[in-house]
Structures are given as C-alpha cells and as structure tokens.
Amino acid sequence: MPIRLQCPHCRTPCQVSETQQGKAVNCTQCGKAFTVPVIPSATPAPAPQAPPTVTRTCRLDLGSDSSPGKVRDRNEDRFLAQHLTWSDPQRYREIALVVVADGMGGHDAGDVAAAMVMSQVGSSLGALVVSAVSGQLLDATPDRLARSINEALVAVNRSVHERAQAEAACRGMGATVAVAIIWDGQVLLGHIGDCRVYHQRGDQLTQVTKDQTLVARMVELGQLTAAEAVEHPDRNQVMQAVGKVRTVQPASYRLAMAPGDCLIVASDGLHAHVDNRMLATAIRKTGYSADLLAKNLVDMANQAGGSDNCTVVTVLGN
Numbered sequence: 001m002p003i004r005l006q007c008p009h010c011r012t013p014c015q016v017s018e019t020q021q022g023k024a025v026n027c028t029q030c031g032k033a034f035t036v037p038v039i040p041s042a043t044p045a046p047a048p049q050a051p052p053t054v055t056r057t058c059r060l061d062l063g064s065d066s067s068p069g070k071v072r073d074r075n076e077d078r079f080l081a082q083h084l085t086w087s088d089p090q091r092y093r094e095i096a097l098v099v100v101a102d103g104m105g106g107h108d109a110g111d112v113a114a115a116m117v118m119s120q121v122g123s124s125l126g127a128l129v130v131s132a133v134s135g136q137l138l139d140a141t142p143d144r145l146a147r148s149i150n151e152a153l154v155a156v157n158r159s160v161h162e163r164a165q166a167e168a169a170c171r172g173m174g175a176t177v178a179v180a181i182i183w184d185g186q187v188l189l190g191h192i193g194d195c196r197v198y199h200q201r202g203d204q205l206t207q208v209t210k211d212q213t214l215v216a217r218m219v220e221l222g223q224l225t226a227a228e229a230v231e232h233p234d235r236n237q238v239m240q241a242v243g244k245v246r247t248v249q250p251a252s253y254r255l256a257m258a259p260g261d262c263l264i265v266a267s268d269g270l271h272a273h274v275d276n277r278m279l280a281t282a283i284r285k286t287g288y289s290a291d292l293l294a295k296n297l298v299d300m301a302n303q304a305g306g307s308d309n310c311t312v313v314t315v316l317g318n
Contacts, residue, residue, distance in 0.1 A: 007032070058185050058259050060085075060094050061316040063290030065298040069269060070306030076103035076110040077267045077311035078118040082126055086133050095132045097125050098180040098313045100195050102267040104241060109173040113160050113243050117175045120159060124152040125181065132183070142186055146252050149179050149190035153242070153250040157192075160243030174241040178209060178265050182257055182315060189253040193238045196271055198279060199255055200262040200287075205280045208253050212240045236268070261317040262287050266297070269310030273301045290314040 007014050012029035024033050062083045068075035080099040087093060101117035103110025128148055131137055164170045176193020189197055189208065194216075197208045210216065214237040215229040229235060240248060257263065262283050264270075274282075274297060282300060286293045294314045301310040 059318040061290040063294040064313045065294040066311040067298050075309045077309040078114040079311050080122040096182040097129045098265050100265045101175045101177045103175045105172045109170040113173040113175040120156040121152045145188045157242045157248040174243040187255045191251045193241045194268045198264040259317050263315040265313045267311045269308035273304035290316045
C-alpha cells in the first residue's frame with residue numbers, strides 16, 4: 001500500500017511504497033534524500049473491562065458501654081473493642097476483636113488483673129487482627145484462630161498469677177474474661193469464669209458460653225434448679241478465673257455470624273439483673289444500633305439495682 005508524505009526539504013508531496021519505511025529515498029522534486037518514517041500499524045483499542053465485583057459478607061456494627069453500677073465506687077471491669085474494615089479488589093473485608101474482663105479480689109486489685117488481661121490479650125490478638133489487613137490471615141482456619149485465643153489466655157493467666165504471688169497488694173487478685181474474634185462470618189470465643197456471650201438470631205436468643213461457677217455445676221448435676229441458682233448465696237463463686245492458679249483451661253466456642261444476628265459480650269453485672277427475656281426485648285427494641293443497645297443494657301442493669309460493675313460490648317451483623 002503506497003504512503004503519501006511531504007519531503008522535509010521542499011514540502012513537495014511524495015508517494016513511496018510501504019516497503020520503504022525506515023529507508024532513504026530521494027524527493028522527486030528537489031532530488032534530496034530523506035528517510036521514510038516508520039508508521040505504526042493501527043491496533044484496536046482494548047475493550048473496556050467491567051469493574052471487579054466486590055463480594056460483601058456480614059457487615060459489623062460494634063457498640064460498648066461500662067458502668068461501676070449503683071453500689072460500688074470503682075469499676076474493675078475492662079474491655080477492648082477493635083474493629084478493622086478494608087477491601088481488596090474482589091472483596092470487602094472485616095475483622096473484629098472483643099475482650100471483656102471482670103476484675104476480682106486481691107485487696108481491691110481486681111482492676112489491676114482486669115487491666116492486665118485487656119492489655120496483654122489485646123496486644124497479642126490485636127497484632128493478629130492487624131495482620132489480616134496485609135493478607136497474612138487469608139489462609140487462617142478457625143482452628144488456628146481458636147488456638148491463638150487459647151494461647152493468649154493461658155499466657156495472661158500465668159502473668160497475672162506471677163504478679164499476684166510477687167506483690168502483696170495484688171495477692172489473690174484475678175479476673176474472669178470472654179474473648180471474641182469475628183472474621184469472615186465466623187465467631188471464635190475463649191472464655192474463663194462467668195462473663196457471658198449471647199447470640200441472637202431471629203427470635204432465638206442463646207447463651208453461648210457456659211458459666212464456670214459452683215451453682216452452674218450444681219444445676220448441671222441436678223442439685224439445683226436454674227431458678228434456685230439465681231438466688232443462691234454462692235452464685236458468684238467461680239470455679240476458674242485468670243490468675244487464681246498457675247494453670248488454666250479456657251473454654252472454646254465457635255459459631256457463625258450472619259446478617260441480622262446480634263452478639264453480646266458482657267461481664268456478670270449484666271446477667272445479675274437482666275434475664276434472657278429482658279435481653280431479647282432490648283435487642284428487639286434497640287438492636288438497630290450496636291452503641292444504643294450496649295448503653296440500654298447497662299442502663300437496664302443499673303435501674304434494676306446495679307449491684308455490680310457492668311460492661312457490655314455488642315456486635316450487630318448487617
């Protein structure tokens with residue numbers, strides 16, 4: 001195919017062969033030589049690509065509140081709620097860590113034990129949560145996350161116990177604790193003592209964790225009814241707590257989190273005054289906002305007597 005171009009010397013239109021691209025030719029008018037430029041062949045523009053579809057799983061809404069109650073001067077509860085959201089090209093991602101610790105004993109050093117649990121477990125598992133953003137948890141299994149929670153609780157139990165033995169002011173201190181990691185629709189729980197985790201799906205409210213208390217064991221053995229356990233004088237006597245002995249055996253639980261679900265992690269100051277019926281009613285009325293629900297539950301415990309510190313962290317699936 002012939003190519004038509006101008007001579008760079010005299011501006012006379014010249015016609016050359018396509019095979020002469022990149023070669024020297026002489027102008028037919030002025031006779032001077034010039035090199036025929038190489039003309040790139042036309043290539044079709046790439047077809048526009050549709051933007052990647054972002055897969056969305058259960059969206060999380062976290063709320064929290066804590067109160068010393070109406071009887072006690074100090075709040076020995078501690079909590080941590082860490083929530084990260086990000087996206088990769090194909091998927092919206094979320095992960096959350098919740099820790100609720102209830103301090104006890106030790107000449108008013110229960111808050112020290114609870115603070116150690118919150119800080120140490122939060123640092124250990126918080127680093128794990130943050131690593132999810134860089135993709136290090138893409139292949140994480142529920143079993144791996146459950147082991148990480150268990151290891152964190154075993155480690156902090158040893159730390160609290162050693163400090164309680166070394167410092168007279170901390171002698172006998174301890175804490176109960178509930179830990180939750182919510183990741184890709186899975187909830188992994190670690191539990192020691194009588195903090196509780198509840199799960200609501202539809203109209204069904206379930207107490208997920210099992211109280212590690214004397215009266216709970218007596219109910220299990222048929223020695224007490226559930227109603228008698230509520231009023232039993234030893235109802236607050238826990239059979240296992242962080243820091244009380246050198247070794248501890250955390251309980252592990254797991255469940256699925258779906259849109260519309262509600263997860264509640266709370267110290268025993270909540271269930272001391274708010275029973276399951278009241279809890280389900282509160283979720284139905286204020287469960288559209290995690291923060292409002294948490295504050296409402298703490299207010300309910302205080303209005304019903306507030307005999308203990310009360311801490312509530314709520315997680316809603318949307």
